[in-house]
Amino acid sequence: MNEVNPPTPPPYPQYPYPPEEDELSLIDLWNIVWKRKWPWLTFGPLFAVLGIFYALKQPEIYRGEATLVPNSEEQGGGGLAALAGQFGGLASMAGINIGGGGSTETAIATLRSRHFLMPFIESEAAQKAIFADEWDEESKSWTVSKERRQEDNRPTKLETYERFTKECLNVSEDKKTGIVTLAVELQDPELAAAWTNQLADHLNAHLREQAKLEAEKNLEYLNKQITETRVLEIKESLYGLIESQTKNAMLANAKEDYAFKVIDPAVTPEERVRPKRALIVVASGMLGGFFGLFLCFVLHFVQTAKRQESKA
Structure with a gap:
């Protein structure tokens, strides 16, 4: 008795996969920040110095x-x-x-x-x-x-x-x-x-x-x-x-x-409650650093967009 082979199923349609989007790894982020380090190295200390002047100017309460x-x-x-x-x-x-x-x-x-x-x-x-x-x-x-x-x-x-x-x-x-x-x-x-x-x-x-x-x-x-x-x-x-x-x-x-x-009853306090000068200086420095990091990524994306336009 002759065996009948089952018909071969048609091949599945092959759809092209969309191109993978560029993803930034931690190393890429570090390279972006380090390559454009002047904003956060500038604004961080600058804001900290301004915070020192502001903290020293505040009256002791x-x-x-x-x-x-x-x-x-x-x-x-x-x-x-x-x-x-x-x-x-x-x-x-x-x-x-x-x-x-x-x-x-x-x-x-x-x-x-x-x-x-x-x-x-x-x-x-x-x-x-x-x-x-x-x-x-x-x-x-x-x-x-x-x-x-x-x-x-x-x-x-x-x-x-x-x-x-x-x-x-x-x-x-x-x-x-x-x-x-x-x-x-x-x-x-x-x-x-x-x-x-x-x-x-x-x-x-x-x-x-x-x-x-x-x-x-x-x-x-x-x-x-x-x-x-x-x-x-x-x-x-x-x-x-x-x-x-x-x-x-x-x-x-x-x-x-x-x-x-x-x-x-209340007694004469020996320590002030404000200003918290150390906290003001640290917060000012961190604010300046974050502002500098923000500028780093802004500059990176602007330069990347210009590069892509020139290639196109």
């Missing part, structure tokens, strides 16, 4: 830092909290606040407020410390002139407040522990520490005075309501409210650390 903890009694704990739960509805109807001066967030907001800070920093001596880079001690004059400033170029109160809160004052709260860090950054290290401690003391005094005035106002209102009402149940509730406000007034009069306890 020192940081006075204090650690505070909220006063738990002031935050409305203990018996005041129980009274708030018992008579809170009646107190809210009467427009009375049971408890102390408020939460930690309220105290920090008060510390940052214009009402609290402006009397502290409105003096000319305070402005000279905040705007130390604009005050010339030799000529005893302000060197920067702006439209909204006074006739002698002295900063306005609002401008002083904005500069102080944005560049000098730093307040942060640890949500887990409740610890508050208060810091003031100035060119004078002794003044930075002194202002930090003074702000903590003034904040306690300010909130304590507010609590005293509020408690006295509430007691006056409650005593008036007791004389006018004849319902026994309401009188009993009012007596409870009077007790809570009396405790508030006693607490405000007795405690100097009304809102915060200072567990670590």
